[in-house]
Amino acid sequence: MLVLAFDTATAAVTVALTEWTPGVAARPRAAVEAMYARKHTEVLTPEIARVLGEAGATPADLSAIVVGVGPGPYTGLRVGLVTAHAMGRALGVPVHGVCTLDAIAWESRREEPFAVATDARRREVYWARYDSYGRRVTEPAVGPPAAVREDAPDLPVIGEGAGLYADVLGDAGGPLVPSAVALADLAVERLSGRPGPALLPAEPLYLRRPDAKEPGPRKKVSQ
Structure with a gap:
């Protein structure tokens, strides 16, 4: 089974492809992690394609998708979740959420x-x-x-x-940002029935309202 994991809840875009056989330890096949502050929309899909290509896999080979659900800023977090849902529906595979923290x-x-x-x-x-x-x-x-x-x-x-x-x-060191390899490893542990943080619905943990607001009604202009 191949599990694709990615997270866009921080300034990093991190993607990993992990091979998992039930009863056997998961094995990362390919991964990429890079800081792309506020460029998640432009780079996530190419990075997914890059990881799949490095592993010699195609989207049709995937058995599950794991996505970080935040908490994180509205725009970056939304990019990962929309991509996960779109791929899950298109491929007919389950999508699991993991808290980025x-x-x-x-x-x-x-x-x-x-x-x-x-x-x-x-x-x-x-x-x-x-x-x-x-x-x-x-x-x-x-x-x-x-x-x-x-x-x-x-x-x-x-x-x-x-x-x-x-x-x-008092900075105690790393890791500083989430790793998609860790995201996939955590999900595989839980899917295998072993202890660990719970898997979540693939829904965003925003914790506060987005900066963007819907425009209000137009003001009337008096004659």
């Missing part, structure tokens, strides 16, 4: 409590607390970096948000 935690392999924080712009972060890399203990939240320290005063914080606000959060 969970993917970062999973890749860290940390066994002691910690927090993950990613960039939410507006001088805020998306964040959550973990007992270990496979167990999230709070719902994802958005707020200023100080809010993380208020809730988790003594915990190390990883992720891009920690790197941006190291003066408050």
